[in-house]
Amino acid sequence: MHRRMRIAAATAALALLALTGCGSGGENHLGTVYTVEPLMKEPLDRVEGPAAVDQGKRFSIAVLRNVSAHREWKPAAAQPPGGIVRSVGSSSHQTEEERESDGSGFTVYFTYEALKPGKTDLVFANRCGNPEERCHSPGVLRTLTYHITVR
Structure with a gap:
């Protein structure tokens, strides 16, 4: 026993x-976290960064996922091109305040490992920014591109 x-x-x-x-x-396990702050009025295709990361280190891009606000993020590609960084997964977190608030979202962390020196772009697509999706809303953010430099 x-x-x-x-x-x-x-x-x-x-x-x-x-x-x-x-x-x-x-x-x-998330490494350095780069948070994308939502803006009240934003372009349909947004660019962030550059973020500088050391080779061999992990880093995460944190975005707010909120279905009621038409924000459903996913990486545009399973693995970023060029072999500069690789995806090691995603995770999410919801604060106590978010849990208690109706219609609030939660933070999604897309985590990567910096493999070799160079530059790459991480592109995230908002499902609700796509006109072919049922949740589509014409004024919502479509894509988010994050410039990454690995040293």
């Missing part, structure tokens, strides 16, 4: 370490 409890406790501790990014040299 005690052995099962110790195993369960160890498993829970390892899961917590993995979720917080601890245990891997203390580095946060």
Whole structure:
């Protein structure tokens, strides 16, 4: 019985370490986070950056996803071109305030690893910016391009 409890406790501790990014040299699993702030009035195709990242490091682009505000983001390509960076996944987080507010969204983190020196663009598409989608709204942001430089 005690052995099962110790195993369960160890498993829970390892899961917590993995979720917080601890245990891997203390580095946060999101790396440096670049947040895209929503504007009240914005162009349909927006450009951000440049963001400078060191080779071998992780970084994330954080965007607000909110279906009721017609913001449903996804990378335009599974892997960015050129082999400068590679996608390592995505995750999301909703604050207590966002959970309690009707119609609010949550933050989505698209995480990448910087592989080699160079420049690349990360392009994200808003599903609701596409006229072929049911949620389409003519005045919403269509794309977001983030210029990345790996040193």
